[in-house]
Structures are given as structure tokens and as C-alpha cells.
Amino acid sequence: MQFNVINVFGLTYVVGALVEDDFPGGMYINAEKPTRSIRYTPYQNEKLIIISGDHHKTGQGESTDKHYQNLQTYAENTFKVKEFVYRWSAQDYSTLDKVPFIGYLTDSNRNILVATGFRKWGMTHSHVAALLFRDLILDKENPYETLYVPSRFVTDPSVKRVIQTNVDVAKHLVKGKLKKPTKKVDDLKNEEGAIVQVDGKRCGAYKDKNGKLFLVDSTCTHMGCEVKWNSGEKTWDCPCHGSRFAINGDVVEGPAERPLKQVQEGDL
Ligand code: FES
Incomplete structure (x- = not known):
């Protein structure tokens, strides 16, 4: 029986800072909330401190700029920060039982190998995947093959999470359609995006610099939910399954395959 379901786990934010402190090396994650992880990478003869956290489901939650601010405040409270050099966000995927899929895509097709659903533990699981792929290709036994097999069926908590996920999708589908935009195109400042009302219709609008x-x-081309503006990354994000689109509607990240339709004011 095949039960290959993958969920978008959500967005996680990262900032890279140069600091005056002498970082001892290693990688750290706190036990309390909100979760923060800290590590470093060499950068122009210095150590660039990489701090990540502030996870939330894609297309849901508060202003995405706020998440970067939260991390920067944490960095400033923890280190003597000289400069923030980088910031970025990453979208992670999870399986329903939270164990990655690594192995043959299906039982019957042994030509396609898949490694996904790392749930933010990519540095660890990419190595596991490389070793497991090596053994599968060479037809050698590997004790982890059945643990990670993508065609596994785990009834609990998978079924419960399928139901929860679908309830969440339905909630956002309905909520997105009912919510009336309060902004108009003229209200937007440069470099601002929002859902607006144009001739009585909902549209996603962004003004560049x-x-x-x-x-x-603003209707997602995957299954019709309403996208939301991501101010941190300047993308349109779908709260249902995590598709993301550029300001001109191009697909940045699936599962949607088709771009958002571009609209001319006169078309409406
Ligand atoms: S409706 Fe599925 S990603 Fe948008």
C-alpha cells in the first residue's frame, strides 16, 4: 500500500552576523521556546554567526519582516553584533510521521530514488540519504532501508495529521475567500504589497521602488486558496500547501505549477 504524503513544514528564518565575541565553535539549539539554533561558518577571515528560528507555516502568521527583526534582537541580546551580513528564509518539508522519505519512490518502480521530508535536519539526513542510496544502488543491505522507505504506511499519528492538515486547508480556503480587502492600489507605498480591491475584485498588488x-x-493556481503577501521575501505565499509566487506571478516554489494570472487594471 502506498501512503506517500508530504507536508510543507513551513518557513524558517536565518540571519548571518559578524560579532566581536569569540565564538567557541560547535552548533547549539535551545530547549525552550522560541527555538533558536546557532552555528558559524568561516567568512573573510572571521566567523559568521548563523542564527535561525521563528518558524511558522507558509502564508500564515504575522508580518514576515517581524521574524527577521526577532532574530536580530535575539542576536543583539546574545552577542556584540558588528554587522548583519545576510538574511534568508528556507521552506522545509515534513512527512506525516516526521521521518524522512529516503529510498525508492514506489515499491514497483526501482528507477527513481527520492530523499525528502528532512524537516530542517538536512545536514544530517543528506548524509544518511547518500549512504542509503549507495547501498540501494549497489544492492547491499542497509539497516535503515525499512525505516526510511517512502512507501511505508503508518496509521498513527499519520491519519490524524492528514485530517488536521485538510481541516486547516479548508479553513484557509474559506477564510481567504470571505476576507474583504481593505486596501486600494492608491493606498500602497513603493515597495509595498497587499491584497487590494480593484473594481470590486480581489487582487495581489505590489509597487516596486x-x-x-x-x-x-490572488487565487492560488494549485487548488484555489487565496495567497498572502510575504513582506520579508516579497513573494505571494499560499497558506494551504505552501506554494510561493514572485511579484509577477511566476512560481517560486510548488506544488503549484502554473503562475498566478497577471492582471491589468483595465481587464477587471
Ligand atoms: S492551494 Fe495548494 S498551494 Fe495553494
Whole structure:
């Protein structure tokens, strides 16, 4: 029986800072909430301190800029920060039983190998995947083959999580359609995006730094949920299954395969 379901685990934020402190090396994760992890990487003869955390489901939660601010405040309270050099966010995937899929995509097709659902533990599981793939290709026994097999069926808590996930999708599908936009295109400042009302219809609008307007249909092309503006990354994010789109509607990340429809003000 095949039960290959993958969930979008959500967005996690990262900042890279140069600090005056002497970082001792190693990698750390706190036990309390909110979760923060700290490590470093060599950077121009210095140590760049990498701090990550502030996870939330894609397309859900508060202003995404706020998450970077939270991490920067944490960094400043923990180190003597000289400069923030980088910031980025990453979208992670999880399986329903939280154990990655590593192995043959299906029982019957032994030509495609898959490694996914690392749930933020990519540095560890990429090594596990490499060793397991090596053994599968060479037809050698590996004690972890059955643990990670993508075609496994785990009834609990998988079934419960399938139901919870679908309830969450339904909730966002309905909520997104009912919520009336309060902004109009003229209300937007440059480099601001929002769901707006244009001639009575919902649209995603963004004005670039020169005031050029980008208007897209705010209905996700995957299964019809309403996308939300991500101010930190300047993308349109779908709260249902995590698809993400650029300001002109192009797909940044699936499962959606088609871009958001571009809209001209006169079309409406
Ligand atoms: S409806 Fe599924 S990702 Fe948007």
C-alpha cells in the first residue's frame, strides 16, 4: 500500500552576523521556546554567526519582516553584533510521521530514488540519504532501508495529521475567500504589497521602488486558496500547501505549477 504524503513544514528564518565575541565553535539549539539554533561558518577571515528560528507555516502568521527583526534582537541580546551580513528564509518539508522519505519512490518502480521530508535536519539526513542510496544502488543491505522507505504506511499519528492538515486547508480556503480587502492600489507605498480591491475584485498588488505596479490574481493556481503577501521575501505565499509566487506571478516554489494570472487594471 502506498501512503506517500508530504507536508510543507513551513518557513524558517536565518540571519548571518559578524560579532566581536569569540565564538567557541560547535552548533547549539535551545530547549525552550522560541527555538533558536546557532552555528558559524568561516567568512573573510572571521566567523559568521548563523542564527535561525521563528518558524511558522507558509502564508500564515504575522508580518514576515517581524521574524527577521526577532532574530536580530535575539542576536543583539546574545552577542556584540558588528554587522548583519545576510538574511534568508528556507521552506522545509515534513512527512506525516516526521521521518524522512529516503529510498525508492514506489515499491514497483526501482528507477527513481527520492530523499525528502528532512524537516530542517538536512545536514544530517543528506548524509544518511547518500549512504542509503549507495547501498540501494549497489544492492547491499542497509539497516535503515525499512525505516526510511517512502512507501511505508503508518496509521498513527499519520491519519490524524492528514485530517488536521485538510481541516486547516479548508479553513484557509474559506477564510481567504470571505476576507474583504481593505486596501486600494492608491493606498500602497513603493515597495509595498497587499491584497487590494480593484473594481470590486480581489487582487495581489505590489509597487516596486519606482512605483511600477504589479497586479496578479490572488487565487492560488494549485487548488484555489487565496495567497498572502510575504513582506520579508516579497513573494505571494499560499497558506494551504505552501506554494510561493514572485511579484509577477511566476512560481517560486510548488506544488503549484502554473503562475498566478497577471492582471491589468483595465481587464477587471
Ligand atoms: S492551494 Fe495548494 S498551494 Fe495553494
